[in-house]
Amino acid sequence: AQTVTQSQPEMSVQEAETVTLSCTYDTSESDYYLFWYKQPPSRQMILVIRQEAYKQQNATENRFSVNFQKAAKSFSLKISDSQLGDAAMYFCAYGETSGSRLTFGEGTQLTVNP
Amino acid sequence: DAGVIQSPRHEVTEMGQEVTLRCKPISGHDYLFWYRQTMMRGLELLIYFNNNVPIDDSGMPEDRFSAKMPNASFSTLKIQPSEPRDSAVYFCASSPLRAMNTGELFFGEGSRLTVL
Numbered sequence: 554a555q556t557v558t559q560s561q562p563e564m565s566v567q568e569a570e571t572v573t574l575s576c577t578y579d580t581s582e583s584d585y586y587l588f589w590y591k592q593p594p595s596r597q598m599i600l601v602i603r604q605e606a607y608k609q610q611n612a613t614e615n616r617f618s619v620n621f622q623k624a625a626k627s628f629s630l631k632i633s634d635s636q637l638g639d640a641a642m643y644f645c646a647y648g649e650t651s652g653s654r655l656t657f658g659e660g661t662q663l664t665v666n667p
Numbered sequence: 668d669a670g671v672i673q674s675p676r677h678e679v680t681e682m683g684q685e686v687t688l689r690c691k692p693i694s695g696h697d698y699l700f701w702y703r704q705t706m707m708r709g710l711e712l713l714i715y716f717n718n719n720v721p722i723d724d725s726g727m728p729e730d731r732f733s734a735k736m737p738n739a740s741f742s743t744l745k746i747q748p749s750e751p752r753d754s755a756v757y758f759c760a761s762s763p764l765r766a767m768n769t770g771e772l773f774f775g776e777g778s779r780l781t782v783l
Contacts, residue, residue, distance in 0.1 A: 588771075595776065596756065596777045596779075597774055597776045597777070598758065598772075598774035599774075644710065654715075655772060656712075657709055660709065
């Protein structure tokens with residue numbers, strides 16, 4: 554079974570600075586998807602960024618980018634120019650290409666200090 | 668288009684009572700998921716449906732839990748009888764077929780259940 558591990562329960566960053574959230578996963582599959590979801594205090598889960606495992610190029614979405622290291626099974630999220638609205642719980646997730654199941658990590662609570 | 672709609676947003680009940688959580692997926696979405704979020708276990712997939720048919724219910728913790736999807740626009744998750752350890756946030760999510768190979772799910776705002 555696939556597992557996703559986020560080793561940082563909490564992180565903090567100063568506004569306008571850069572922060573990196575870590576995620577590792579375990580799978581025997583060669584093709585899969587990886588995601589970062591954001592959960593603000595409103596509770597709703599929001600997709601931040603997605604990476605296909607067959608793509609070598611790291612995904613980017615505006616201030617959000619990932620560092621995907623397939624051999625190391627590592628998938629970190631970098632937030633540049635952090636904003637107060639980035640404060641939330643961030644979940645790393647693994648998705649199978651053959652199905653719909655998403656496996657989530659434990660989450661990292663990000664605090665952005667003004 | 669409206670997002671995934673869940674009700675109630677908050678529910679407080681006493682042990683032994685029946686609890687029914689409701690979900691309206693995004694119109695046109697073929698897949699519907701029920702997740703449970705707790706501090707101890709994080710986000711767990713309970714069950715998911717494709718075109719109203721349950722596909723995988725292996726995450727349903729016990730026979731006390733049941734889920735139905737009588738039509739494409741409505742699903743329920745029922746707990747009977749409820750226990751304090753069922754206290755959690757229950758999320759419903761939906762996804763269109765075209766997104767299933769990318770894994771993107773559209774989540775509701777969750778139903779926070781407290782069982783006293």
